[in-house]
Amino acid sequence: MQDQTTVGTLLGAMRANPPLVQCITNFVAMNIAANVMLAAGASPAMVHAEEEAGEFAAISGALTVNIGTLSAGWLAGMLAAAQSATQAGKPWVLDPVAHYATAFRRKAAAQLLEQQPTIVRGNASEIIALAGGASHGQGVDSRDPVELAEVAARQLAERHGCVVAVTGVTDFVTDGPRARRIEGGSSLMPQVTALGCSLTCLVGAFAAAVPDNPFDATVAALAVFAVAGEQAGAAADGPGSFSWRFLDALAALDADTLSAKARIMTA
Numbered sequence: 001m002q003d004q005t006t007v008g009t010l011l012g013a014m015r016a017n018p019p020l021v022q023c024i025t026n027f028v029a030m031n032i033a034a035n036v037m038l039a040a041g042a043s044p045a046m047v048h049a050e051e052e053a054g055e056f057a058a059i060s061g062a063l064t065v066n067i068g069t070l071s072a073g074w075l076a077g078m079l080a081a082a083q084s085a086t087q088a089g090k091p092w093v094l095d096p097v098a099h100y101a102t103a104f105r106r107k108a109a110a111q112l113l114e115q116q117p118t119i120v121r122g123n124a125s126e127i128i129a130l131a132g133g134a135s136h137g138q139g140v141d142s143r144d145p146v147e148l149a150e151v152a153a154r155q156l157a158e159r160h161g162c163v164v165a166v167t168g169v170t171d172f173v174t175d176g177p178r179a180r181r182i183e184g185g186s187s188l189m190p191q192v193t194a195l196g197c198s199l200t201c202l203v204g205a206f207a208a209a210v211p212d213n214p215f216d217a218t219v220a221a222l223a224v225f226a227v228a229g230e231q232a233g234a235a236a237d238g239p240g241s242f243s244w245r246f247l248d249a250l251a252a253l254d255a256d257t258l259s260a261k262a263r264i265m266t267a
Ligand SMILES: Nc1ncnc2c1ncn2[C@@H]1O[C@H](COP(=O)(O)OP(=O)(O)O)[C@@H](O)[C@H]1O
Pocket: 122, 123, 124, 140, 141, 142, 166, 167, 168, 169, 170, 171, 184, 185, 186, 187, 188, 189, 190, 194, 195, 196, 197, 199, 222, 225, 226, 229
């Protein structure tokens, strides 16, 4: 019950003072992620250029970094922003999209991890591989169940002193000693591109709202997606109508409904 009350309170707190979140995300995600952030009540800015990314991180409430469509110039911007956020004491979130796929991505993910992310959010295949295990991911898509990534998530959290979120049918969040499972969402969610990337940005919004509590912030963002996703999925005819229904559900979700409908279990 404590968790249920907390997620509603955090949604209210985030919306009461909409945080500026610098989202370095990929070309696929930029538009949907910005719309998801606005619908949920946050203030996104997609700012990635090497020339300004570090400066912008210092004036943002939080930073999110996603390597989905990586290039050398973007990576330089990501590293500058991550360094700046860490120096300014701002939370930042890493989304290691398909980091196992190529040597360039593997090295980039390792360099970014060295910059001490506050939170890492990925699908099960990404989290298993990031901890050094053998994953079955195919490109950006997971081919592993979340349950198989739980040990890897705890290891990563302990090793890097961060919160780790694994998403899928039932999400899992841990900081090492503590862990939660969040049920909900819809089987249509993986059929709409970049919803994971959008969730990473929303995790940044909640982390900006409560920078001293990244664990609760992550649980709250995942609970928002779980409840809004379930509502949109119940009415949708397919991925197309799910997309707009999901934005509407995010915008309509209030704190009391979130607290009443969130299904959060201690793991
Ligand atoms: N089969 C499913 N049932 C319910 N929710 C899902 C399912 N697959 C993914 N989700 C939800 O979709 C969102 C994105 O997660 P995921 O698909 O794991 O990320 P990614 O897009 O990075 O692979 C999360 O909120 C997650 O809980």
